[in-house]
Amino acid sequence: MCSAHRSRAQGTRVRVKILLDAQAVFWWYSDPAKISKRAVSMIEDGENTILVSAATAWELAIKTAIGTLDALSLVIDLPRYLAEEGFEELPVSVSQATRAGLLPLHHRDPFDRLLAAQAQDLSIPVLSNDRLFDLYDVKRLW
Template sequence: MSLLLDTQALLWFLLDDPRLSGNAQAIIVANEVAIFVSPASIWEIAIKISLGKYALPAPFAPFWGEQLQTNDFSLLPISVFHAARVVDLPFHHRDPFDRLIIAQSLVEGMPVVSSDDTFDRYGVERVW
């Protein structure tokens, strides 16, 4: 089985934030499933850092390379099929990053680790 982390779950995991659910934490660290990260999440975090909303404990690019490798996370490249799937999504969610992650989940048949119950309205399998 494979799981896709949404931006918030990814950030909370990497920053050891207590808002990450115990279940999500256990699944991520268990190494029993393949964990994927969308480049959309890294892009969203880059924007939030540039706006001063978050800070990382190391320079941005080396931090991501190290974290992906250390945690055995794989990138799920954004394909034309993912982008095209966004066209058909209803606007339950206005966040373009979440909409792309939802589209990736639907196209790949991959559950998403997310606290955001709006994902449920898209028929995405959500783990929290």
């Protein structure tokens, strides 16, 4: 776990809200070396607000339940882990869910489509290595 990494920087920098995708959350928890140095720097910057969607929690739980992801300890302790890391939970609104359902089918993954809809709705970037986010009107960081 990387809870020691996030710290408040000194100065008068602009706070940026960043939405992590499920892969970024999983790697931050299990193997931060898989995350780009630029992305790690953005997550570690205590001036940034790091958001984790309820859709990401759902995705991690489903993939763990069906055996495609080995993340049971993360899933069980996700609320505590997010709090320890200083990450904020992002609920899913009805308008965001509707927007996700109406997005073009560039990305077949419903979880990532919901993250794209949330990023569009809130005008915030998604931190992800998945280039399919680039096909939507969202800024992708990695």
